[in-house]
Amino acid sequence: MTNSIDRRSLLRGAAGLVVGVAAGQAALSGKAVASDAFPKLEEDNATAKALGYHHDAKKVEPKKFPTHKPEQFCHNCNLIQGKDGEQWRGCTLFPKKLVNADGWCRSWIKKAGSK
Ligand code: SF4
Numbered sequence: 147m148t149n150s151i152d153r154r155s156l157l158r159g160a161a162g163l164v165v166g167v168a169a170g171q172a173a174l175s176g177k178a179v180a181s182d183a184f185p186k187l188e189e190d191n192a193t194a195k196a197l198g199y200h201h202d203a204k205k206v207e208p209k210k211f212p213t214h215k216p217e218q219f220c221h222n223c224n225l226i227q228g229k230d231g232e233q234w235r236g237c238t239l240f241p242k243k244l245v246n247a248d249g250w251c252r253s254w255i256k257k258a259g260s261k
Contacts, residue, residue: 186234187243194240194251203250214250221247224255 187194189201198211206214220226220237226245228235234244239253 184236184242184244187237187240187245191240191243197239197251197253199245199249199251201246201249203248206250211252213252214254218250218254219247220245220249220251220254222257222260223250223253224257225253226257 187199189195189199191199193199198206198214200206203214203219204216208214220235221230223237225238226235226247227237233247235247237243237245239251245251
């Protein structure tokens with residue numbers, strides 16, 4: 147009897163482990179799909195160039211882009227998509243491309259509710 151219970155407990159534990167691993171893999175693959183769904187926007191893309199898009203807003207030259215402010219980033223722009231915390235995210239201006247959360251372009255619009 148004890149062996150039977152032990153075997154059942156062991157099987158339940160193994161089943162739980164399998165389910166947990168599968169759920170973890172699904173979560174990881176879901177994240178990978180979200181992050182890798184589209185290619186990263188390239189700075190030399192014609193539209194990106196026209197809008198002065200930079201992957202790193204800290205590298206925006208003030209003389210060339212006088213409207214840029216140090217506190218402006220893609221992650222606090224109203225046109226950013228995706229989830230907070232993701233480094234590469236969609237932007238409504240660049241369909242099917244990902245922009246860097248730390249980037250910037252001339253079309254930056256303060257995100258609703260951000261400081
Ligand atoms: S519109 Fe906003 S989110 Fe899109 S690239 Fe420009 S600054 Fe970044």
